[in-house]
Amino acid sequence: MSQTTRRVLVTGANGFIGKNLVTRLEETSGFTIIRFTREDDASSLVNLVALVDIVIHLAGENRPKNESAFLEVNTRLTEVLCDAIRAEYNKNGRKVKLIFASSTQAKLDNPYGVSKLAAEALVKDLASAMDDAALIFRLPGVFGKWCRPHYNSVVATFCHNIARDLPTYVSDPSTSLKLVYIDDVVSKLIDIISTPSAVSHETRVEPEYTITLGELYDTIHSFRSSRETLMTDRCGTGLLRALYATYISYLPKEKFSYCLPQHRDRRGIFVEFLKTRDSGQFSFFTALPGVARGGHYHHTKSEKFLVVKGEALFRFRNLITEEMAELHITSDNLMVVDTIPGWSHDITNIGEDEMIVMLWANENFDRDRPDTIMSKI
Secondary structure: OOOOOEEEEEEOOOOHHHHHHHHHHHHOOOEEEEEEOOOOOHHHHHHHHOOOOEEEEOOOOOOOOOOHHHHHHHHHHHHHHHHHHHHHHHHHOOOOEEEEEEEHHHHOOOHHHHHHHHHHHHHHHHHHHOOOOEEEEEEOEEEOOOOOOOOOOHHHHHHHHHHOOOOOOOOOOOOEEEEEEHHHHHHHHHHHHOOOOOOOOEEOOOOOEEEEHHHHHHHHHHHHHHHHHOEEOOOOOHHHHHHHHHHHHOOOHHHOOOOOOOEEEOOEEEEEEEEEOOOOEEEEEEEOOOOEEEEEEOOOOOEEEEEEEOEEEEEEEEOOOOOEEEEEEEOOOOOEEEOOOOEEEEEEEOOOOOEEEEEEEOOOOOOOOOOOEEOOO
């Protein structure tokens, strides 16, 4: 993108997509943002359009009290906006790019869909008159942070209710949903307005996810349950990543933290922190001066230890050869120590203060098959 500042008018700036878009634009150099919200009069659009290079039209009605609002906001507001852009072109010869957020419901014969389809027709007429300086997004269900629950997003409603232990109604678990994530929507919008040209056909946001209503409920409920089970899903990529980020964004302030069970004895404490379905678990333990932990071996299980506070002596003994090994580790020189299958091992606090050690095991602890056999060094 060039260093020239581009002036962007965002209608519906206080809405779900608008809030996310404006926040990202404020983080991105090269843009000046002008906001149009419900509190503004449509008559102001003529003057606002004259100030900008790009209009991102997000304003719309989804669930008005009166169905007439579909036509008033979704269609007529779009008409006023298109007229303002056309007037700027006729008066000053300046093409203001228009990006219109429509909906996949424009294909449906309901008041909302009809109003969106009529708005699309107005945008296409504008594009035809101004050499394709307009673009239509037909968005499926959009989800993410700051979306209003009990309004137009089942994801927002499920996240809000489940995070607060409120009843959550699932009408038909087999219902299939098409979803796009708010960050992907915003990234696509910013990519388009960062280039000088526009294309006058419908475009889409990718990736587009498919999930049933029942699967959505179960997934979000599993996020809530993870605080008790400590079991986390693969929430680092794709739909699970997006849904998890969305769910925790709906946590009330009093639920920003949660307690962990502590196993305490004369040696110190042991705390399990996080478990995964196929990549093991994370925990930590403490040991008082002179205290030794371990004194066992594993056939298959492996572990990684990190001394984050204190001074430790790791000892190893090979079960077959009786070969010995020792490692002196301090938190001043961070090192990871692996336990090796077939070697008995222990760790002793040889410092003067409490020792704290982080631990990763490549499998979750199974009381029925612990693969932990006591064997002194």
